[in-house]
Every structure is written in C-alpha cells, then in structure tokens.
Amino acid sequence: MTQLNPRQKQAVHYIDGPCLVLAGAGSGKTSVITRKIAYLIEECQIAARNIAALTFTNKAAREMKERATKLVKGSAAKGLTVSTFHNLGLNIIRREYRALGFKPGFSIFDSEDARALLKELMLKDGDLDTDLLDLTQHQISNWKNDQVVPGTALSKAESEGEQRMAIVYERYNQALRAYNAVDFDDLILVPVQLFAENADVLAHWQKKIRYLLVDEYQDTNNAQYLLVKQLIGDRGSLTVVGDDDQSIYAWRGARPENMSQLKVDFPSLEVIKLEQNYRSTQRILKTANHLIANNPHEFEKTLWSDKSIGEPIRIIQCSNEEAEAERVANEIVAQKLQRQAKFHDFAVLYRSNHQARLVELKLQHHQIPYAMSGGTSFFARTEIKDVMAYLRLVINPDDDNAFLRIINTPRRQIGTSTLEALGRYATEREISLFTACDELGLQSHIPEKPLERVKRFCHWILKISERSETDEAMPAIREMVDDIDYEAWLHQNASSSKVAERRMENVYYLLDSIGKMLNPEDPAREPSSLKDAISKLVLMDLLDRQEEEETLDQVQMLTLHASKGLEFPHVFIVGLEEEILPHRNSIEDENIEEERRLAYVGITRAQRSLTLLLANKRKQYGEVIETSESRFLAELPEGDVEREGFGQSTPENNQKKGQETLSNLMAMFDDDPN
DNA sequence: CCGACTTGATTTTTT
DNA sequence: ATCAAGTCGG
Numbered sequence: 001m002t003q004l005n006p007r008q009k010q011a012v013h014y015i016d017g018p019c020l021v022l023a024g025a026g027s028g029k030t031s032v033i034t035r036k037i038a039y040l041i042e043e044c045q046i047a048a049r050n051i052a053a054l055t056f057t058n059k060a061a062r063e064m065k066e067r068a069t070k071l072v073k074g075s076a077a078k079g080l081t082v083s084t085f086h087n088l089g090l091n092i093i094r095r096e097y098r099a100l101g102f103k104p105g106f107s108i109f110d111s112e113d114a115r116a117l118l119k120e121l122m123l124k125d126g127d128l129d130t131d132l133l134d135l136t137q138h139q140i141s142n143w144k145n146d147q148v149v150p151g152t153a154l155s156k157a158e159s160e161g162e163q164r165m166a167i168v169y170e171r172y173n174q175a176l177r178a179y180n181a182v183d184f185d186d187l188i189l190v191p192v193q194l195f196a197e198n199a200d201v202l203a204h205w206q207k208k209i210r211y212l213l214v215d216e217y218q219d220t221n222n223a224q225y226l227l228v229k230q231l232i233g234d235r236g237s238l239t240v241v242g243d244d245d246q247s248i249y250a251w252r253g254a255r256p257e258n259m260s261q262l263k264v265d266f267p268s269l270e271v272i273k274l275e276q277n278y279r280s281t282q283r284i285l286k287t288a289n290h291l292i293a294n295n296p297h298e299f300e301k302t303l304w305s306d307k308s309i310g311e312p313i314r315i316i317q318c319s320n321e322e323a324e325a326e327r328v329a330n331e332i333v334a335q336k337l338q339r340q341a342k343f344h345d346f347a348v349l350y351r352s353n354h355q356a357r358l359v360e361l362k363l364q365h366h367q368i369p370y371a372m373s374g375g376t377s378f379f380a381r382t383e384i385k386d387v388m389a390y391l392r393l394v395i396n397p398d399d400d401n402a403f404l405r406i407i408n409t410p411r412r413q414i415g416t417s418t419l420e421a422l423g424r425y426a427t428e429r430e431i432s433l434f435t436a437c438d439e440l441g442l443q444s445h446i447p448e449k450p451l452e453r454v455k456r457f458c459h460w461i462l463k464i465s466e467r468s469e470t471d472e473a474m475p476a477i478r479e480m481v482d483d484i485d486y487e488a489w490l491h492q493n494a495s496s497s498k499v500a501e502r503r504m505e506n507v508y509y510l511l512d513s514i515g516k517m518l519n520p521e522d523p524a525r526e527p528s529s530l531k532d533a534i535s536k537l538v539l540m541d542l543l544d545r546q547e548e549e550e551t552l553d554q555v556q557m558l559t560l561h562a563s564k565g566l567e568f569p570h571v572f573i574v575g576l577e578e579e580i581l582p583h584r585n586s587i588e589d590e591n592i593e594e595e596r597r598l599a600y601v602g603i604t605r606a607q608r609s610l611t612l613l614l615a616n617k618r619k620q621y622g623e624v625i626e627t628s629e630s631r632f633l634a635e636l637p638e639g640d641v642e643r644e645g646f647g648q649s650t651p652e653n654n655q656k657k658g659q660e661t662l663s664n665l666m667a668m669f670d671d672d673p674n
Numbered sequence: 675c676c677g678a679c680t681t682g683a684t685t686t687t688t689t
Numbered sequence: 690a691t692c693a694a695g696t697c698g699g
Binding site: 620 | 675682683684686687688689
C-alpha cells in the first residue's frame with residue numbers, strides 16, 4: 001500500500017490539468033484519491049480546506065477521509081472536505097439560503113416524504129394509481145436531474161400523460177417551496193441553478209474549492225456533472241476516478257457517458273489507466289475480462305495481476321433452487337475446513353433480494369452465521385420517521401408534511417374533518433397548517449373542542465421550538481419524546497413488546513446521535529444548532545451496530561449491486577440463469593450490457609476463488625419452470641472454468657429441448673409439501 | 675380506530 | 690406461494 005505503481009504515481013502527481021483515472025476493479029483507486037489529497041496538501045501547498053473530494057455514499061466519504069487524514073503529517077488535513085454530492089449541496093444551500101429565498105431550518109424531504117406529497121397532490125386530481133405515482137416521481141426526478149423546470153416540461157410534453165405529470169411537477173415544486181423544503185434532487189439542482197444565475201456566489205465557491213476530486217465518476221448524473229463543471233470553471237483542477245465497466249446504476253439516473261463527455265468538455269484531459277489488479281487471481285481476472293469484452297467500449301482496458309493463476313472458476317448446476325442453496329451451504333462448510341478459512345471470508349451474491357431467502361434458510365439450517373446487507377434503512381423506519389417529523393416541525397413550522405404525519409400520532413383526537421377544515425383554511429390564506437392553527441378566523445370553521453386540541457399541540461411545539469434555540473436543545477427534545485409518551489404508543493402498535501423495545505432503542509439512538517452532533521464540548525463539530533443537525537441527519541446513514549458487523553465472523557450475503565467496492569476471498573454467485581442474471585426486464589428492455597457489468601462486478605469481487613451456481617428448475621410465482629443457463633456463462637473462457645452437474649457436461653446436452661417434456665413430467669413427481 | 679380481507683406485486687438503491 | 694400494503698366494514 002505504501003508503494004504506488006508507475007500509473008498510480010502518474011495519477012497522483014498529475015496536477016497540470018483535468019485528469020480522468022480509469023480505475024479497473026481492485027486497482028487501488030481509493031489509494032490514488034487519498035494519496036493525491038495528501039500530495040496536494042504536502043507537496044503542492046494547497047490548504048486542506050481548499051480541497052474537496054466527492055463520493056456517493058457516506059460510507060465511502062467516511063473511509064476516504066479517514067485514510068487521507070492518516071496519510072498527512074500532523075493535523076494538516078484539518079478542514080478537508082470529503083463528502084457526498086448531496087452533503088456538499090446541502091452545505092451550499094445552508095450558506096446561501098438567503099439568496100435562495102429559504103428560511104432557516106428548511107426541511108429535506110426524502111423519497112418517502114416526496115412520494116407522500118405527490119400522492120396528496122395527485123389525489124386531488126382524482127387519479128390515483130401506484131404505477132402512475134411511481135412513474136411521476138421518477139419523471140420529476142429525471143427532469144430535475146436534467147435541469148428541466150416545470151414550465152419547460154409542460155411546453156415540451158408530448159402526450160397528455162406527460163402534460164399531467166408536468167403540471168403535478170409544478171405543483172410539487174410549489175408545495176416544497178411553501179413548506180420551506182427541498183428534496184434530494186434539489187440538493188444538487190438548487191446549487192447548480194444558483195451558480196448559473198449568480199456569478200458572485202459561484203466565484204466564492206470556486207475560490208473555496210481549489211482542487212476537486214470525484215470518486216465513482218461513472219455514477220454521476222447530469223446535475224452532478226454540471227455542478228462539478230461549475231466548480232471547476234476553466235481551472236482544470238479536477239481529478240475524477242471511475243470505471244465504465246462498473247456502471248450499474250444507469251437505472252437510477254447515472255450517466256456513464258459523463259466519462260467520455262469529459263474528453264469533449266476538457267480537451268486537455270489526461271487519461272490514466274490503472275490496469276494492475278491487486279485483488280484477484282489471474283484466472284478470475286481473465287474470466288472477468290473475457291466476459292466484459294462482450295460489451296462495447298469507449299475506453300479499452302485489460303486488467304492484469306501478478307498474483308498466481310489460482311483455482312479454476314467452478315460452475316455448478318443444481319437440479320432446483322433448493323439444491324442450489326443447499327449446495328452453497330455445504331460448500332461453505334466444506335471449504336471452511338479445507339481452506340482453514342473464516343466465515344467472513346465467504347460471500348454469497350445474488351441478483352435480487354428474494355433469492356437470498358432460500359440461501360438464508362439453508363445457512364440457518366447448517367448453523368452458519370451470516371450477515372445480510374440491505375433491509376430497511378434506519379431512516380425509513382416508522383419510529384424514526386415519526387420522531388424526525390416532530391424534529392422537523394420544531395425547526396421548520398412550515399413543514400406541512402411533518403405536521404400531517406404527527407398531528408395525530410400518537411392519537412390526539414384530531415380527525416380527518418378537522419384537518420380538512422384546517423387544510424382548506426390554510427390553502428385559502430396561503431399559510432402553513434401550523435400557522436393557520438393560531439389564526440382567529442379558524443373559529444368559524446372548526447368546532448371548539450377539536451380546535452382547542454390543535455391549538456394545544458401547536459403551542460406545545462412552539463415552546464419546544466423556542467427552547468431548542470437555546471443551549472437546552474437536547475433536554476427539550478428529550479422531554480418532547482417523553483411528553484408524547486411515544487414509548488407507550490410503540491407498545492400499543494407493535495406485535496410484541498420486544499419489537500416495541502427495539503423501536504424505542506432506535507429512537508434513543510437517534511436522540512443520542514443528535515446529542516453527539518450538538519456536543520458543546522467539541523467546537524470542531526460542524527453543526528452547532530439543532531437546525532443544522534437535523535438537516536445533516538437526514539443525509540446520514542445511522543447504521544445500527546455497524547461496528548459489530550465488521551468484526552463478527554459471518555458469511556456475507558448481498559446483492560450484486562451492494563457488493564460493489566467490496567472484496568472477499570471466496571465468492572459464490574447464485575442464479576446464473578436467463579431471466580435472473582440477466583434479469584428478465586433487462587432482456588425485454590434490451591439492456592443486457594448493464595447486466596453484464598453487474599456480473600462483471602460480482603466476479604471481480606473474488607480474491608481467491610469464484611463459484612457460480614444455477615438451477616435447472618425454479619419455482620416462480622408458485623409454479624415450477626424450466627430455466628436455461630445465463631448467456632454470460634458462454635462468455636467465460638472455456639479453459640478456466642470447471643463445470644459440474646451438466647449431464648454429460650457437453651454444452652449440446654444442455655440445449656436439448658426434447659428433454660423438456662420429460663423434465664416437466666418429472667417435476668410433477670418432485671413434489672414439495674403443498 | 676382497529677382488524678380482517680382483498681389486492682397486487684415479485685430488479686437493482688443512495689442521498 | 691408469499692408477503693406487504695391498502696381497503697373496507699364493524
């Protein structure tokens with residue numbers, strides 16, 4: 001790790017202009033970024049606070065910052081910015097909120113909040129359809145990523161459906177404004193628009209960020225690339241690192257074309273390829289290269305390794321998905337002994353989450369400890385969303401979304417009719433629900449008793465709000481949670497008291513995290529007010545028991561997507577079948593290339609051994625269907641794979657369609673319970 | 675307001 | 690088949 005290879009060195013030392021580092025899987029790209037940060041600080045006399053590195057996830061940002069900080073002497077890395085795109089956007093908005101017309105304490109709507117808002121807007125139109133709702137949300141996100149304002153969307157709409165969506169888009173944005181809120185896309189879009197309109201503000205940020213580095217560049221979307229271009233201006237003080245072969249997020253707006261676009265936008269671009277892989281055996285790399293060669297390439301790149309040849313790649317065909325899962329479990333048990341390995345040396349990768357279920361069962365059955373990635377993220381949990389809504393309302397009374405979520409949670413005997421009347425009144429006078437509560441004019445619209453309850457709620461919030469501006473913020477919000485007797489509410493609603501206790505623990509964890517952020521003992525803590533802390537919090541990933549996961553000896557189970565950036569000595573990939581990998585929808589959409597990259601990502605996770613599995617038959621939607629092997633298997637180098645369980649093991653045998661009827665017949669006898 | 679029933683979906687996921 | 694979310698009635 002201390003010694004860089006010539007290419008890596010070149011990438012670190014090149015500062016004469018914009019630089020694109022094509023970093024193959026396992027080629028040490030994080031080292032290049034962190035070493036370059038250290039180089040800029042120590043050799044180029046650029047102050048750490050004038051350097052920014054952008055990533056996509058908090059985790060990546062955390063790790064990168066830690067590594068870079070360790071690389072420089074003393075505290076020279078103080079003030080260094082290593083953050084996600086969205087966090088940078090938030091910082092920009094936070095500093096410039098006045099110019100943008102936001103009030104302090106603005107809320108950040110996550111996808112769920114945004115969806116709820118959209119749902120409400122569309123419900124008024126009378127058309128409600130989950131498909132349309134998702135489509136609209138997706139479309140609005142696309143528009144925002146492409147800098148399309150509602151007016152333009154409307155004038156360019158080509159169908160009535162698009163027109164309707166554009167109108168919803170406009171109202172959605174208006175609602176966000178009224179709520180003093182932004183959504184995730186706005187965190188990028190709003191700064192971009194601000195920079196485009198206000199040269200002074202842009203100049204300020206350009207001065208602040210003298211050198212910019214971007215990780216996982218192939219995952220940037222249009223808006224993110226624009227932000228990068230604006231910040232760089234014509235100075236060329238930019239290094240981006242990426243791998244077009246690992247672009248697996250096009251479906252959520254990533255534009256791998258941004259890599260080739262760099263050559264156009266920055267003609268002096270220096271392209272440096274990192275092709276030496278430090279992770280995998282030669283066979284694994286050969287297999288990966290062979291597969292990905294089937295994709296068209298803008299940048300040619302061939303990974304190589306000076307590691308040993310390694311074991312052949314194993315492809316194991318099983319009779320059905322249960323046998324496949326069983327085989328994985330058996331292999332792990334056997335190999336663990338043979339190889340003197342730990343459980344955490346093994347990873348099971350799959351295309352979609354439901355594939356995990358069977359494997360999970362079999363691992364349990366064999367008493368193999370495992371950890372599964374994914375699941376509901378911390379901030380998607382109901383209890384956290386509830387408490388966050390309280391906090392949002394405390395710092396931003398205009399947040400009607402938060403207001404509606406908690407006005408009657410826990411129950412305060414405030415029903416729909418009261419809220420409708422309140423809503424009508426607020427809409428008419430163009431004020432927020434919270435503000436409306438205190439208006440005298442309400443008396444004629446809402447009966448006395450409910451009005452009394454609503455008012456009591458608002459005054460209570462207001463008191464907390466006032467106290468939260470003092471140094472008593474923490475006691476104030478702790479009392480708030482006590483006041484609403486949230487714990488009792490959780491017990492009332494949970495299936496068991498154990499679940500309720502767990503949820504309450506989450507709430508306390510959230511409060512503790514806020515407490516840490518507000519800690520006055522530590523002046524280096526950035527967010528100093530509750531307002532800052534809450535908005536930051538929405539963008540954070542508070543993983544529960546994150547440390548434990550890394551230290552426990554468990555088999556890792558994850559989706560292929562989630563595996564990106566990780567590595568494991570021994571990797572199993574299950575379900576190498578048509579319709580699974582490549583996924584059925586991708587076949588229909590003729591988007592095989594991204595699926596191939598997904599397989600490529602999976603393969604390149606393996607350090608020492610790679611086992612691919614597939615099943616002949618698989619239960620799908622309740623019926624047994626005959627599967628056919630993934631086209632990707634035929635794209636692997638014949639001489640480096642070892643097939644097992646393929647009948648006579650000649651490819652022709654597997655193709656024999658004549659056997660289908662027989663197999664189907666046999667499947668009928670192959671009965672499971674049910 | 676809650677629970678039983680129906681309905682529908684069943685790629686990937688971060689911020 | 691299975692599971693989650695949404696709907697409707699008591």
